[in-house]
Amino acid sequence: MIAGGGFGGLWAARTLANQPVDVILVDRNNYHTFLPLLYQVAAAELEPEDIAYPIRSILRKFPNVRFVLADIKRIDLGKRVLYSSDYAITYDYLILATGSTTQFFGIPGAAEYSFQLKTLEQGIALRNHILRCFEYASRKIDDAKRQQLLTFTIVGGGPTGVEFAGALAELIHGPLKKDYPSIDFDYVKVVVIEAANSVLITFPKTLRDYALDRLYRMKVNVMLETLVEKVMPQTVHLKDKNILPTETVIWTAGICADPITEGWGFSTARGGLLMVLPTLEIEGHEEIYVVGDLSSIEDTRRQLPMTAPAAVQQGIHAANNILNKLTGRPQSPFIYKDKGAMVTIGRNTAVAQIGKRSFTGFFAWILWLIVQLINLIGFRNRLMVLINWSIDYLLFERAIRLILPLRKQPQPPRNQT
C-alpha cells in the first residue's frame, strides 16, 4: 500500500505498476497536486485545475494499482492495518509518502492567522483573500485600514517565498492596477521577511544576489535578518519591536511532518520527519518505507532537499526495494542524484543551478519552463498551462481573477468592519 498520492507515492505506484503485486494507493484527495506551481494559483496566474490531475486517470493504465479516497488517521503496526475515519485497509508492505505541512516554530498567532501554501485549497483561499483585500480597499475607508489591506507579508525567503513574492508583485503592478483604478498603488506593499542574511540561502552567492536585486526592482521590500515574534489578525510583530500593519501573512518559513504522524509511534527527526535507514526502511519495521518530505535518512551528513525530484527518486527506489524483497534480492541504499534547482522571480527571470553551473535571467527561466512542462502530468494540463502562460506573457494579463470562496458566502477580510 502507498499512503499519499504526491510525487513520492505516485512514482512508487508507477514503479510497481504491471508487476506481480497488488497496490492500493490512498490519498485524502482524488487528485495529485503539482505543488511547484501552486504559488501561481495563489497569484491568480493559473487555474487550480491546471496543476491538479485526477489520480484515477493516472492509474488507469495500471490495472494492478487501485485507488482509495481516504484520510489516514492511525496505523496498527502489529496487525498491519491502516485506518481512516471510516475505513480500514490491510497491507503487507507500506510506503509512507504523506508529505509535509507548514512549520510555524511555535510563533504565537502564526498558525491561526497566516495563509499557507501547501495544498491546492490553501492556494485558492489565498488568491481569494488577496482579491478581496483589493475589493475592500477600493471602497471609501481610512488610510490606516487601506494600508493594512494592501500590505502583503511573506514570511520566509526560501524558494517558495521568493517565487510567490515575484508573482504577487507582478499581479499587483500589472492587471490589478488596471482593475482598480481608484486605488493609489503607492500604498501597496509586498514584504518578504527572512531570518538569514540573504534570500535563497541554500543557493550560491551569485544567484542569491541576483534574486535579491530582482526583488528590489519589482518593488518587493525584503527584510533580511528579521524574525517574527508574533502574528495578529491585522499586524505582524517583529523581534526588533517593529510592527507591520498587514491583513495578509503568508507563512513559507518552514515545513515539517503532519502532526498526525506523531501518533504512529516511530522515531522522528527534527520537525517530526520519520527516521529511515539508507534503504528507506524504518528500522525495526522493515515492511514500511518512507519517502519524500516525510523521510529523514539517518546517516546522511547533509539533509536531502524537500523537493519534488527528491521525492520522485525516493519513491522509485522504495518501490524497487519492495520488489527486491519479493524476489529475494538484497536491499539497496538510496543515493540522491542532485539534478539542480531553479527558482523563478517573476514572469521571465529565474535563477538556476545545475551541477556546478549557475544561470540567471531569461535563459534560466526558459530552462525552468521546459522542466515544468515536461514534468506536468497529462497532455491536457500541459496544454492548458502553456496557454495560460502564453496569454500571461504576451498580454501581461491575469485572466483568472475570480473570488470563488471556499465558504458559501464571501467573507470580508478578518475583522473588517
Added chain:
Amino acid sequence: MIAGGGFGGLWAARTLANQPVDVILVDRNNYHTFLPLLYQVAAAELEPEDIAYPIRSILRKFPNVRFVLADIKRIDLGKRVLYSSDYAITYDYLILATGSTTQFFGIPGAAEYSFQLKTLEQGIALRNHILRCFEYASRKIDDAKRQQLLTFTIVGGGPTGVEFAGALAELIHGPLKKDYPSIDFDYVKVVVIEAANSVLITFPKTLRDYALDRLYRMKVNVMLETLVEKVMPQTVHLKDKNILPTETVIWTAGICADPITEGWGFSTARGGLLMVLPTLEIEGHEEIYVVGDLSSIEDTRRQLPMTAPAAVQQGIHAANNILNKLTGRPQSPFIYKDKGAMVTIGRNTAVAQIGKRSFTGFFAWILWLIVQLINLIGFRNRLMVLINWSIDYLLFERAIRLILPLRKQPQPPRNQT
C-alpha cells in the same frame, strides 16, 4: 446603479458605458457566470473558471462604470439607497437585475436535500458530490447502499434538466466507467422526473419526441407525469407512492425570485417576480427598472422566457430608457425578439428551434456550439472552452474530475456511515 452582474446587468452597463452618466454595478461575486454552460461544470466537462469572467476586466474599457462587490440586502425607496451588510450606496436610477433562484414549490425536503444548478458554487458542489458518490461506491459496501449512491435523480425535464441528464449520462458511461473498474455500472441510474407528459414541454412536438428518444438511448430513465411528494436524505418519495433510493437529487424544476426581494415592498407576480410596466419601469417608482429573470411584464399575454437572450435584450432596453429620461425623450415599451432556443443532449446532438424552423441532431449541435462561443465573454474563455470541448469530443474524455471540496475537509455523502 445596476444591481446584478448577470446577463441583464452587464448588458445594461455596456449600454450605459461611455455615456454621460456615472454607473455603479453591484454584485455579490466579482465575476460574471455564463450560466447556460453551468451544467457542464457540474458534469465535470468544464472548469469553473471557463464560464466565469471577472467583472472588473469586462468593465475596464468603460471608465464611467465602477464595480462594487456587495450582497444587496435592503433598499430604501424614499432615500434611494441600497444597503448590503456593510455598505450603503445611493442611486438616482436603479436597474434591478438580480436574477432568479431555485423554486421548490414547498415540497418538503427539497430545499434541504437537493442540489441546485443556479450558481457556480452549486455547480462545483454537485460535481464534487457525484465524484464522491462513485468513490464511496467503489468500496466494499452492501448493494442497497451502492444503489443509493449510484442513482442520480434530476427533478425537472426542462432545458436545464435535459442538458444535465445528457451530460451526466455521458460522464458516467464514458470516463467514469474507465476510472472505476470495480463498480458494476448496471447499478448506475440517471433518472429524470417530469410532471408534464413530455420533456422540453415548451418546444414543438417533433423536438420533444427527439429529445426523449435520445435520452432513452443514453440510458436515462425518464419518468413522465410524475410528481415528487418529498425529498429525504437518501430517498425521493413520489406522489404515486413509489420510493426512489438516491443520494443525489438535482432540482431544476422551477425558478423564482430570490426571497430577499419580498422585503423590498414591490408588487410581485407568481414566484415573487417584480411586476413592471411595458417600459420595464416599476409603476409608482419609475426611477427603478427591472430586467431579466426577476421581471414580469404586466400586460404580456405570454410570459417571457427566463433565458439569457431575454435578459440581455431587457438590460439594453432599460439602459436606453434611462438615457431617454436624461435626454427628455419618451420611454419606449420593450418588445422581445425571439431568436429561438436550443438544448443539447449529450456530446453531439441537440434540438434547436429558430423562428418557425426546427433542427435536430448534429447540425443543431453545431449551431448551438457556435452561439455559445460567440456569446462567451473574453478571448481566453472562448479559447479554453473550445479546447476543453475539443478534447472531450476527440478523446471522449472528461479531464476535470477533481473533487475540490467547498469545505476544507472532504465530507462523505450525507448519512454515509
